[in-house]
Amino acid sequence: MISVIKIFFAFLFIWIGTVTLVAQNPFEDQFNYARQLYDEEKYFDAVTEFKRLLFFYEGDNYNYKSNLLIGLSYKEGAKFSEAIQHLTLAELNSKNIDEVFIARLEIIKVNILRRTTGRALTLLDSLQNDLKFTGKSDEINYWRGWAYIFSDDWENASSSFSAIQANHQLAVFCDSLDKDLYSVQLAKILSIVPGAGQFYTDEYVSGIISIGWNVLWGYLTINAFMEDRVFDGLMVGTLLWWRFYSGNLQNAEKFAIEKNLEKTNASLRYLQYYYFGNKP
Amino acid sequence: MRKIVPIFFLIPLFALSQSTSFEFHSPENIKKFADNLFCEGDYLRAIEQFELINEKLDDDTVKFKIMLGYSELGFFSESNEIFKGINDKSIFYPDAYLLSFKNQLISEPGLISASSINSFNSLQLKSFNKLNAISMLYGDEFNISRENFISPFDGDEQNSISTFYNYKVEPPYKSPALAGTLSAIIPGSGKIYVGEWGDGITSLLATGLLAFLAYDNFRADHTTRAWIFTGLGAFFYAGNIYGSIASAQIFNARIDFEFNNGLKLFLKEQNYFLPEYDFCN
Amino acid sequence: MENLKWRKADFSYEKQIHISKRDYSFDSENAGEFLTKSLTNVYWFLISDVDGDNCPFRPTCSAFLLQSAKETNVFQASLMFFDRFTRDMNIAKEHEHYPRVSAGYFYDPPQNYTLNQGRIKYLPPAFIVDDE
Numbered sequence: 001m002i003s004v005i006k007i008f009f010a011f012l013f014i015w016i017g018t019v020t021l022v023a024q025n026p027f028e029d030q031f032n033y034a035r036q037l038y039d040e041e042k043y044f045d046a047v048t049e050f051k052r053l054l055f056f057y058e059g060d061n062y063n064y065k066s067n068l069l070i071g072l073s074y075k076e077g078a079k080f081s082e083a084i085q086h087l088t089l090a091e092l093n094s095k096n097i098d099e100v101f102i103a104r105l106e107i108i109k110v111n112i113l114r115r116t117t118g119r120a121l122t123l124l125d126s127l128q129n130d131l132k133f134t135g136k137s138d139e140i141n142y143w144r145g146w147a148y149i150f151s152d153d154w155e156n157a158s159s160s161f162s163a164i165q166a167n168h169q170l171a172v173f174c175d176s177l178d179k180d181l182y183s184v185q186l187a188k189i190l191s192i193v194p195g196a197g198q199f200y201t202d203e204y205v206s207g208i209i210s211i212g213w214n215v216l217w218g219y220l221t222i223n224a225f226m227e228d229r230v231f232d233g234l235m236v237g238t239l240l241w242w243r244f245y246s247g248n249l250q251n252a253e254k255f256a257i258e259k260n261l262e263k264t265n266a267s268l269r270y271l272q273y274y275y276f277g278n279k280p
Numbered sequence: 281m282r283k284i285v286p287i288f289f290l291i292p293l294f295a296l297s298q299s300t301s302f303e304f305h306s307p308e309n310i311k312k313f314a315d316n317l318f319c320e321g322d323y324l325r326a327i328e329q330f331e332l333i334n335e336k337l338d339d340d341t342v343k344f345k346i347m348l349g350y351s352e353l354g355f356f357s358e359s360n361e362i363f364k365g366i367n368d369k370s371i372f373y374p375d376a377y378l379l380s381f382k383n384q385l386i387s388e389p390g391l392i393s394a395s396s397i398n399s400f401n402s403l404q405l406k407s408f409n410k411l412n413a414i415s416m417l418y419g420d421e422f423n424i425s426r427e428n429f430i431s432p433f434d435g436d437e438q439n440s441i442s443t444f445y446n447y448k449v450e451p452p453y454k455s456p457a458l459a460g461t462l463s464a465i466i467p468g469s470g471k472i473y474v475g476e477w478g479d480g481i482t483s484l485l486a487t488g489l490l491a492f493l494a495y496d497n498f499r500a501d502h503t504t505r506a507w508i509f510t511g512l513g514a515f516f517y518a519g520n521i522y523g524s525i526a527s528a529q530i531f532n533a534r535i536d537f538e539f540n541n542g543l544k545l546f547l548k549e550q551n552y553f554l555p556e557y558d559f560c561n
Numbered sequence: 562m563e564n565l566k567w568r569k570a571d572f573s574y575e576k577q578i579h580i581s582k583r584d585y586s587f588d589s590e591n592a593g594e595f596l597t598k599s600l601t602n603v604y605w606f607l608i609s610d611v612d613g614d615n616c617p618f619r620p621t622c623s624a625f626l627l628q629s630a631k632e633t634n635v636f637q638a639s640l641m642f643f644d645r646f647t648r649d650m651n652i653a654k655e656h657e658h659y660p661r662v663s664a665g666y667f668y669d670p671p672q673n674y675t676l677n678q679g680r681i682k683y684l685p686p687a688f689i690v691d692d693e
Contacts, residue, residue, distance in 0.1 A: 026302045044566040048325050052304060055313050078570030113572070152576070210611045247613025254614070261578060268574040328562055355565070478653040486647055519643025526644065526674040533673075533683035541685075 027057050035069065043073035063093035068103060075106075080114040097132050108143055109280040117151035138164045145170060146280050149271070152264060154178035169277070177267045187256035188249055197252025201259055210248045217241035307333045311342070319560035323349035340370040341559075347376055348557060356383035373397075374404045375557070381411045382552040389540070391419030406432065407553040413441075417543060422448050440546050447539045456528035463524040467517055470524025474531050483520040487513055579664040583610075593635040601627050618659075619666040622649060629671040641674045660684040663691065 034049035050066040050073075071087035074080070084107055091103035104127060111120035124144045127133050133140070141163045148157035154174045161171035182201055191197030194214035198207030217240040224233035271279065303309060314329035327349045330342050343366050350359035363380040366373055377397060384392055392415040396408055409432035416422060416429070429445055430438045454474050463470030467487040471480035490513030497506035547553075583605050589595040601623050609623060616622055625645050629638035648654070648669075659667035668690045673681045684690065 026304070030304055041569050043569060044325075048328070051317070051322075051325070052313050055316055056302070056304065056309065076569050077567045078572045079567070150574075206611060209607060213611060243612050243615070247611055247615075250613040251611055261576065265575040265578070268576070272574040324565055328566075331562060353565075478651040479648050482651040483647045486650060515639060515643045516647065519640045520647060522637075522640040522676075523644025523647065523674070526641075526676060529676065529678050530673055530681055530683065533678070533681040537683040537685070 027053060027062065030056075031062055031066065034066070038069050038073060041076070043076045046070075047073045060093060064090050064095060064099055064103075067093060068106065071106060071110075075110050075113070080110050083110050101127070101133060101136060105139070105143060108147070112143070112147050112150050112280040115150055117147045120147040120150075142278070143280075145174070149174065149268075150280075154181070170275075173267070173271075173275075177263065180263060181260045182256040184253055184256040184260070187252040191249045191252040194245065194248045197248070198255060201252060201255040203255050206251060206255070210244070210251065213244040214241065214248060217244055307336050311337070311339075314342075314345075315559070318345055318349065321352075323352050327353075340366060340372045344370075344372040344376055345559065347379060351379055351383055356387035359383050368397075368399075374399045374401070375555075378404060378407055378411065378554055381408070381415075382554060385411065385415060385418070385547075385552070389418040391415050391421075403555070407555075410437075410553045414543070414547065417444055417448055437550065444539070444543055444546070447535075451532075451535055451539070453532045453535055454528040456525045456532075459524040459528035460521050463521045467520050470521065471527055474524065474527045476527055479523070479527070483516070483523075487516045487520065490516060579662075590631075594630055597627060597630050597635065597638070616649065617654065617667055618645070618649065618669045619662045619664075620670065622646060625669070625671055629674070632671050632675055637675075638671075641671060644674065645669070657686045660686060660688040660690055663689055 030049065030053045034046050034053060037043075037046035037049055047070050050070045053062055054066050067086045067090035071083045071085075071090060074083035074086060087103055087107045087110065091100055091107070094100045094103055104123060108120045108123050111117065111123065121144065124140055124147065128137065128140050141160045145157045145160035148154070148160060155178050158171045158174035158178060161168040161174065165171070187197040187200055189197075190200050195207035195211040198204070198210060217236055221233050221237040221241045224230075224236060310329050310333050314326045314333075317323075317326035317329060327346050330346045330349075333339075334342055334346065343362060347359050347362040347366070350356070350362060360380050360383050363376050363383075366376045370376075374397060377400075381392065381394060392412070394408075394412065396405060400408060413429060413432055416424065426442070426445055430441050433441050459470035459473050461470070462473050463483075466484070468480035468482070468484035471477075471483060490509050494506050494509035494513055497503075497509060585602055585605070587595065587598055587602070589598050604623055609621070618625070620628060622642065622645055626638055626642040629641040632638075633641070654667070659669055662668050668684065670682075673683075
């Protein structure tokens with residue numbers, strides 16, 4: 001009798017094993033196929049197959065996962081509006097707090113990438129103020145830092161990363177760039193003395209030329225007035241001296257903005273290609 | 281026990297037959313999925329799916345939807361390639377014929393020499409006549425009376441069509457030669473004729489001031505300065521004549537642009553006189 | 562069909578730069594063009610770069626002169642330049658007249674002024690040109 005029972009259970013074990021192997025759920029297969037396309041970076045086709053799964057599957061098992069991956073596929077194709085649309089659907093179909101958090105973060109990342117950083121910061125605030133996510137403050141601060149990076153606010157970016165860890169790698173990076181940037185306001189103020197703003201922005205040749213013109217036209221203007229040639233003085237003063245003096249102010253501001261943009265873009269390039277932590 | 285055991289073994293088999301029976305890629309299911317994508321407005325994906333089954337099903341609805349999808353996406357030549365494969369006996373052929381007319385009108389605006397087909401119903405024939413008349417507006421030669429031209433159009437369309445007719449027959453161009461001549465007589469007047477009042481007055485003042493300075497310096501025997509002002513004045517004078525001709529040409533280019541753009545907007549508003557195809561309700 | 566599908570985007574984190582850099586090269590096809598280019602370079606270096614942002618047009622008046630010389634000849638380019646200069650002096654420039662580049666300047670290319678009607682590319686005032 002014992003041997004019969006043993007044979008029965010052995011047979012049952014083999015049977016169940018075989019059935020499990022053979023009876024793959026076709027919807028699961030379809031999901032895995034779509035997922036494979038996503039992993040192979042065939043994002044257009046991945047979206048098609050996820051959509052096919054969602055169209056035919058009547059339950060809600062795949063709504064969250066598929067919409068999330070459709071959203072991420074669209075994000076990879078830089079189709080940000082469609083990405084947000086599907087990530088929002090993912091969030092609406094989430095079954096637990098973790099899924100809500102993941103979907104919301106992905107929406108925030110898309111907003112960061114498309115530089116709607118105001119929206120990203122509002123969503124981050126809503127996460128921070130939600131008691132359900134009290135244990136997630138590091139992640140929230142991390143993405144807040146990235147939102148500030150993309151809104152060109154390196155000082156606040158550094159503060160956000162510092163809130164995670166005092167010498168966080170990105171906090172140090174943002175802080176160092178923030179210190180390296182020229183103050184546009186200071187460049188303009190210094191230019192009250194012609195050429196000084198250009199010297200501040202390391203544009204020495206331009207600074208010297210600016211000094212030269214201002215000294216020349218300033219001398220000719222003052223000289224004309226001293227010799228009672230009021231018309232000449234007015235003409236040279238307004239048409240030439242003022243032009244070069246205001247040009248000097250504009251020039252210093254322009255240099256500071258242009259150079260800051262170059263530095264900012266170099267930093268963004270570095271973050272995109274050489275920073276290996278999480279990125280939007 | 282003997283009765284329970286077979287049932288027990290049959291349960292997973294039943295489950296197996298249920299779960300493995302679904303064919304995502306059967307032609308029927310591909311068509312259902314493609315129809316859904318089409319109705320969502322995801323035309324490119326829909327076309328891709330329709331094309332997978334197009335050969336197998338040889339279904340004119342599928343062909344027409346592919347054609348329509350390409351047209352909606354702005355791929356007009358691809359859309360017209362599909363038209364070539366639609367059988368002229370198909371019930372979709374008249375609609376496809378009109379759609380191909382629209383595609384050609386958008387992609388290669390010009391006079392289209394197409395003839396009416398017998399399978400048009402009265403509404404389709406009306407649309408065809410309207411599109412045919414519109415294509416004449418894009419042609420180089422335009423010899424048709426107003427009455428004949430506007431006759432295919434409905435009452436509320438006739439006002440707009442009448443305006444386009446006027447533009448075509450008598451475009452409100454400015455003459456570059458006249459603009460140049462006017463500026464040669466009175467500096468800046470050519471620009472004013474073209475409608476560039478600010479530029480015209482500036483030109484008159486600049487040329488006038490330099491002429492006065494030249495005259496004044498010649499009178500005061502400051503010959504060098506006088507010649508500098510003369511030279512500058514001459515360049516401003518000649519530059520203004522040149523600029524007046526150029527302004528008239530740009531004005532005419534604007535007229536052409538506004539005509540074409542206005543016509544395009546009008547046709548878009550009218551959906552190129554084609555019906556809204558309802559495949560989704 | 563494969564060609565029509567979108568693919569992974571080559572998306573850059575960098576901010577778009579709308580600043581046009583001057584071409585200080587002396588590349589020219591004849592002596593007249595070389596002279597114009599040399600004078601323009603000197604003008605840019607000594608005057609235009611330091612006297613502020615005075616030109617509301619793109620290309621700027623000096624670049625317009627250079628491009629006009631390339632499109633036509635030195636004499637015609639001078640006429641085009643003086644016409645442009647007059648339009649620049651017009652203090653009542655109509656804001657609804659010219660299209661604009663993304664940085665906000667009026668877009669006014671020399672191709673529209675060669676007196677070749679076929680080369681004119683009319684753009685409406687509301688139009689924003691992507692590149693200069």
